[in-house]
Amino acid sequence: MVKLYSYFRSSAAYRVRIALNYKGVPYEYAAIHLLKDGGQQFSEAFRALNADALVPVLEDEAHLLTQSLAIVEYLEETAPDPPLMPRDVIERAYVRSIASAIACDIHPLNNLRVLRYLVRTLGVSDEQKNAWYRHWVEQGLAALEARLVAEDRSGRFALGDAVTMADVFVVPQIFNAQRMDCSLDEVPTLMRIFSHCMELPAFISAQPSSQPDAE
């Protein structure tokens, strides 16, 4: 059985949990608390698994896989059914571009380590830190919403009526946005996709509050 090193609130780990659930791949859950003990991801034991000191890590036999984008692609290649990627090359590029917009343009700016640097090194106030958070989420989601509308490929999900890797990345980002009280009034297409995803067991059981380490 594969083993997932995860933190309930990590949105990158949440993506991998959704993909594992959706594909029906059973996994053992190993909790890495990102705040306790000065951050368990910085322990020698965890750094031996991943020098990046980041979750998620997927352990598959002797192999240690890192980076949520790479892990989801790996799951697609090793457990192709049910698929999270369409067959058409243009549609595949579209799906990957949505996942990538979230993973590269929105999420990295609001990582724990970035927020910490703002407060501890640059001395910004809590208010400024929260404004930073909301700025990047709201701007990023607005740009994504505009793309979804312009491309006109969405249905119940980001690409028509089948779940893809795009949805796997959208849902955890919306979860974070809600937790941080970001405005979501301007992104009705993303919220429609989010609602449809949250009707599905794979997404429901992957959510932060359903994890063994939830607080």
Added chain:
Amino acid sequence: MVKLYSYFRSSAAYRVRIALNYKGVPYEYAAIHLLKDGGQQFSEAFRALNADALVPVLEDEAHLLTQSLAIVEYLEETAPDPPLMPRDVIERAYVRSIASAIACDIHPLNNLRVLRYLVRTLGVSDEQKNAWYRHWVEQGLAALEARLVAEDRSGRFALGDAVTMADVFVVPQIFNAQRMDCSLDEVPTLMRIFSHCMELPAFISAQPSSQPDAE
């Protein structure tokens, strides 16, 4: 012929230029100046191509492709020879995780729009801005170096002696690091890979100084 909307200094565009060159895909170069005219990426004409207002955009017939990770995967699927991805699934995950570590963990923190927010909205000094830049690059590259050493898969390039998507992402990041005077003494494996890549025409002709819009 495909058309690439690019800015000579954009490292995301640089990745796509390398991939196009490496695969021998001829392309038309459309320069989008990220600083002139308040940023040409914000023009109505460009936003009609990409609501994200980011380069690169690859135009292939009627299709507009965005996000460098998605574009390189698309090129791999549509112009598979010579390959930028290995065949083995574990090696593929390794290659993607390196590309992703750069695209998701290092580069986004040093984008123009992020540096502007630090200065204009948070009022940090130029010195603090440069320290921020170097902090994320040096920390990110050190983590990547540690992974390359631990995985022990590199040779002339990030995976053995053949160029992959990992190298396509490493080189532009090292270029940026050099331009910003980041310390690179602690990443000898990455620098060895960089040197070997910079012997190849695909990488040389994709570099910022060789672009039609270079300054």
